[in-house]
Amino acid sequence: MRVRLATPDDGAACAAIYGPYVAETAISFETTPPTPDDMAARIARTIERTPWVVVEVDGVVRAYAYGTRHRERAAYDWTVETTVYVDRAFARHGLGRAAMAAVVAILRAQGAHLLVAGVTLPNPGSVRLHESLGYRPIGEFEAIGWKRGGWHGVAWYALEIGARDAAPAPLVPLPALDASALEQALAQGQSTVAS
Numbered sequence: 001m002r003v004r005l006a007t008p009d010d011g012a013a014c015a016a017i018y019g020p021y022v023a024e025t026a027i028s029f030e031t032t033p034p035t036p037d038d039m040a041a042r043i044a045r046t047i048e049r050t051p052w053v054v055v056e057v058d059g060v061v062r063a064y065a066y067g068t069r070h071r072e073r074a075a076y077d078w079t080v081e082t083t084v085y086v087d088r089a090f091a092r093h094g095l096g097r098a099a100m101a102a103v104v105a106i107l108r109a110q111g112a113h114l115l116v117a118g119v120t121l122p123n124p125g126s127v128r129l130h131e132s133l134g135y136r137p138i139g140e141f142e143a144i145g146w147k148r149g150g151w152h153g154v155a156w157y158a159l160e161i162g163a164r165d166a167a168p169a170p171l172v173p174l175p176a177l178d179a180s181a182l183e184q185a186l187a188q189g190q191s192t193v194a195s
Helices: 008-024 036-046 095-110 124-132 179-194
Strands: 002-005 052-057 060-069 079-086 114-120 136-147 150-160
Touching (some): 002 179, 008 079, 052 179, 095 124, 114 124, 124 150
Antiparallel strands (some): 052 060, 136 150
């Protein structure tokens, strides 16, 4: 298994993982699965600022996680929304945890302060994953989304990874992050797979 940064070339693999969640579940509130080109564009846009990580098994991408801007207003610059998806055939093998551990470590190195994640309920696997990484529940939007013939709530989780400094330094964009810091962060995800 290998944990690494994604590139737009991973668009097809990530779309293949994500598509069934869109088409067959309410876990994602999207209703049309993105194409490989759509996913490649999302990866390219994300890695301009924050990480998108993939986990390979025998050279094939089987999981991914990423962080994106939570809101556009400047005061939110240090808050990052995280997301994780695992090929359903590889669920419960620690791949989601490995991807998320690497994303958290990279965001910490970048100077992020707060990570947030929305989990469509019920989703006990995602709840366990986030709580195992230290995320804590902070609230729920009940019946916020309609999909697959019903209303679904979203529970929100948060992980504070930065100090509450009086004046935080700007978030370091992913391309400007020190190479050794990036390597160490990816190694944290890799060690999660190995353990």
